[in-house]
Amino acid sequence: MDPEVWSQFIRENWLVIVIALVLLFAVINLVKTVLKWAIVIVIVAGLFIYSGVTMEQIGDAVNKVTDSTVNTLKSEAQEMMLSEAKEAKYTSAGDGTYTITTPNLEVKGAAGNDKVEVIFRGVSLGQWSVTDTTKAFIDEARKNGAGS
Incomplete structure (x- = not known):
C-alpha cells in the first residue's frame, strides 16, 4: 500500500x-x-x-487500522482511569460482583477475579487483566465510598 x-x-x-x-x-x-x-x-x-x-493486503490494512484504533482507545481508557478515579462510584452487588462508573468509564468485575470488563464511552473494550493501573482505579473507587 x-x-x-x-x-x-x-x-x-x-x-x-x-x-x-x-x-x-x-x-x-x-x-x-x-x-x-x-x-x-x-x-x-x-x-x-x-x-x-490482493484481498489479503486489503484485509491486512483493515486489521492494522482496527488494532491501532483499539490500542488508542485502551490507552485513552487507562488515562481516563487515572484522571477520573477521584469521582468513580463503586457499586457492589450481593454476589461479589461490582461495577465502577465514572462519566466516561464503566468497569465490571468480580471479587477475586483477575479480569474486568471495561466500557469506555459506551464502547466495550472487552475483558482486561487487572494491571497496576486498573487495581489503583478499583482501590480508589472503593475509598470513595461503597454503594450497596
Whole structure:
C-alpha cells in the first residue's frame, strides 16, 4: 500500500483507469437496478486485481487500522482511569460482583477475579487483566465510598 507504488501504477495505467471511470459513470447513470451495483463492484474489483492489490493486503490494512484504533482507545481508557478515579462510584452487588462508573468509564468485575470488563464511552473494550493501573482505579473507587 505504498503511495509510490500507487503513483507508478497510475502513471503506467492511466488509460485503463480512465476507461474504467467512464464505464462506472455510464453504468451508474444508465442502469437503474441492482445490476448496476453488481457491475460497479465488478469494475472496481477488476481494477484492484489489475493493480496487484490482493484481498489479503486489503484485509491486512483493515486489521492494522482496527488494532491501532483499539490500542488508542485502551490507552485513552487507562488515562481516563487515572484522571477520573477521584469521582468513580463503586457499586457492589450481593454476589461479589461490582461495577465502577465514572462519566466516561464503566468497569465490571468480580471479587477475586483477575479480569474486568471495561466500557469506555459506551464502547466495550472487552475483558482486561487487572494491571497496576486498573487495581489503583478499583482501590480508589472503593475509598470513595461503597454503594450497596
